[in-house]
Amino acid sequence: MKLNEQGLRSRKEWEEKGYNLPQFNREAVTKATKENPFWIHFGPGNIFRAFQANVVQNLLNAGLLDRGLVVAEGYDYEIVEKMNHPHDDYNLLVTLKANGTVEKTVIGSVVESLTVNSENAADWARLKEIFGKDSLQMASFTITEKGYSLVNGRGEYLPGVPEDLANGPKNAMSYMGKVSALVYARYETGQKPIAMVSMDNCSHNGDKLYAAVNAFAEAWVKNGVVDAGFLAYVNDKNKVSFPWSMIDKITPRPDASVEEILKADGVEELEPVVTSKNTWVAPFVNAEETEYLVIEDAFPNGKPNALEKGGLMFTERETVDKVEKMKVCTCLNPLHTCLAVFGCILGYEKISEEMKDAELKKLVETVGYVEGLPVVVNPGVLDPKEFIDTVLNVRIPNPFMPDTPQRIATDTSQKLAIRFGETIKAYAASEELNVDDLKLIPLLFAGWLRYLMGINDEGVAFELSPDPLLDTVCPYVAGLALGGESDVEAAVKPLLENATIWGVNLYEVGMAGKVIGYLKEMLAGPGAVRATLKKYV
Numbered sequence: 345m346k347l348n349e350q351g352l353r354s355r356k357e358w359e360e361k362g363y364n365l366p367q368f369n370r371e372a373v374t375k376a377t378k379e380n381p382f383w384i385h386f387g388p389g390n391i392f393r394a395f396q397a398n399v400v401q402n403l404l405n406a407g408l409l410d411r412g413l414v415v416a417e418g419y420d421y422e423i424v425e426k427m428n429h430p431h432d433d434y435n436l437l438v439t440l441k442a443n444g445t446v447e448k449t450v451i452g453s454v455v456e457s458l459t460v461n462s463e464n465a466a467d468w469a470r471l472k473e474i475f476g477k478d479s480l481q482m483a484s485f486t487i488t489e490k491g492y493s494l495v496n497g498r499g500e501y502l503p504g505v506p507e508d509l510a511n512g513p514k515n516a517m518s519y520m521g522k523v524s525a526l527v528y529a530r531y532e533t534g535q536k537p538i539a540m541v542s543m544d545n546c547s548h549n550g551d552k553l554y555a556a557v558n559a560f561a562e563a564w565v566k567n568g569v570v571d572a573g574f575l576a577y578v579n580d581k582n583k584v585s586f587p588w589s590m591i592d593k594i595t596p597r598p599d600a601s602v603e604e605i606l607k608a609d610g611v612e613e614l615e616p617v618v619t620s621k622n623t624w625v626a627p628f629v630n631a632e633e634t635e636y637l638v639i640e641d642a643f644p645n646g647k648p649n650a651l652e653k654g655g656l657m658f659t660e661r662e663t664v665d666k667v668e669k670m671k672v673c674t675c676l677n678p679l680h681t682c683l684a685v686f687g688c689i690l691g692y693e694k695i696s697e698e699m700k701d702a703e704l705k706k707l708v709e710t711v712g713y714v715e716g717l718p719v720v721v722n723p724g725v726l727d728p729k730e731f732i733d734t735v736l737n738v739r740i741p742n743p744f745m746p747d748t749p750q751r752i753a754t755d756t757s758q759k760l761a762i763r764f765g766e767t768i769k770a771y772a773a774s775e776e777l778n779v780d781d782l783k784l785i786p787l788l789f790a791g792w793l794r795y796l797m798g799i800n801d802e803g804v805a806f807e808l809s810p811d812p813l814l815d816t817v818c819p820y821v822a823g824l825a826l827g828g829e830s831d832v833e834a835a836v837k838p839l840l841e842n843a844t845i846w847g848v849n850l851y852e853v854g855m856a857g858k859v860i861g862y863l864k865e866m867l868a869g870p871g872a873v874r875a876t877l878k879k880y881v
Contacts, residue, residue, distance in 0.1 A: 418460030512569030674716035687749025765847015
């Protein structure tokens, strides 16, 4: 059983093993898509293959769409060359349901894959051709937040960006330079309208994409390397839009246990590929069942109405913002961070296992329902309490989701200000609420400081997850020891005053004393973190 056009001709064999196969005429869909593409997506990673590609497949199966997807990769060309092409753009989606069942689907909705490589004459010409098509309604992106940046963490231009800004679109080399060059190709074919839709999991994602494209448009017009009207085109919402969106679906790295299930069925050539840029890709993706994609309804070239029947939600920008804040600031991401920090200290290796821990379960329930929910603005399209119910009762406890606290603990210093700071600010600004009533958010803050010591609750060293501020924050706790007599407040005071990390100065909002008190208790000796959780949760 090979995952390609030839191997899938043995439909009966696949179906007998429980695989859902494409129910549409792929040859006809491919022809129609290539002639009149409506949607091109940049970033053929796990979230795209598990979510957007599956939505389009379901609509093709139902006869609600007659064209599929074109996918493009602009950073690591080997993903397309070593994964998409050998499998004829097919992908295996393994949905891991909370009830223990597994749903296996062969996704065939992607019918063309290209490298966004200006040095690959054929692919580059084809991309420009696609961007010149009247039919193209949307270019979407899942390239991670850093994919939109023109500079590195030190504020220095990324490779290729200065040259692209100076030289124009002809031989663009940087990712956003190449994307901007394709937008210019669309401008040149008659200023045709298009929606440029970031679907990345970051705040106001459309603004990040706009900022990058606009920077190139400004520089190119200023340097006289493009038509002077290009900048006005990029800034005309009736021509080019940059909608906001909120996406939510957990797609962990393809897991070996899932690979074994597929191997047992007889599926061949499942080995993951690690590219020269250290991207880890496999022919299959494992994902949870729950998914949300809310998009600002700003499509100057129209949008296929069928997408709403596929579960995508289209609404105004203000509602997208409310949904995003609901998820990121209260109803999901803060709960994940609580489990990540304490999971690492307490030696857990699966997030789902933590929901069997009485203290940790009560911790996230309290942070979600008691401390977070009072400040949530109901977006209307999703109910906040029902959202938390699904998170705590279905999504996080799913024992078949191979997600780890160590993965989620990555970059925690970059997350605290949004995931908890916004709630603290809302309490401080409210006439009805009191910051002093927040008991477990400061407990989590103390937990993170304790985590930074890199010593678990048994007193054994563990490896901290990657975080750009480790070299900055770890020295503050380096002098602390379990059972020691160090001056805790003197050590961590500068950190607690750092509003960039927490979103607020913890002294100014009156929370620093509580954090220091909790931290002192967690430093009493081995087992003190568990004892502190038992005492306060």
